[in-house]
């Protein structure tokens with residue numbers, strides 16, 4: 100199984116963002132949290148900021164849209180070069196069409212579920228999803244505590260995804276991922292891991308990325 104480590108720049112130093120992005124190039128994906136202060140009580144990264152971040156990043160960018168109008172805006176994030184665009188189920192009026200549109204614009208299509216949204220919401224859409232994001236905190240802020248009660252949802256999703264013969268969606272977790280919690284999420288079946296404060300709060304982000312990767316890897 101491939102492990103994907105996705106550093107979130109939400110809690111990086113925004114005053115020297117390009118340097119912060121350059122510190123995590125040993126990771127697989129750069130996770131970009133877009134917040135509109137409506138869908139979540141916090142605001143981050145304007146569209147122009149996002150464009151610059153995507154242009155600068157050497158590793159592919161995974162844009163996580165925490166906004167109320169993903170059906171209208173998701174395509175813009177694909178068009179500025181996000182390799183993956185994730186919309187929230189709770190904010191979308193027609194997730195299937197929006198996921199299909201993201202793919203048509205050349206990006207991987209992601210669907211995110213907040214902690215109170217059951218896996219059943221995503222199940223009928225699996226054919227149109229390249230990555231299912233199961234939030235392990237309430238979206239909005241970095242540095243929150245991992246919600247271990249979401250692991251049953253990860254297990255349920257993993258079971259359903261395992262039945263897909265080709266192009267299985269990736270299973271991502273986001274929120275409170277540390278050296279301890281990543282192992283729980285990996286054993287529940289997650290294969291893509293967003294980590295913000297664990298990586299940017301450490302002295303040596305590259306070393307932390309390697310440690311997270313090995314903590315998530317199955318023991319042989």
Ligand code: DX5
Pocket residue numbers: 107108109110130132163236237238239240241242243273274275276293294295296297
């Ligand atoms: C929270 C964001 C996360 C956040 C994770 O709403 O979606 O991506 O950056 O930060 P940590 O890893 O500190 O919980």
Ligand code: ZN
Pocket residue numbers: 107130131132163273293
């Ligand atoms: Zn995120």
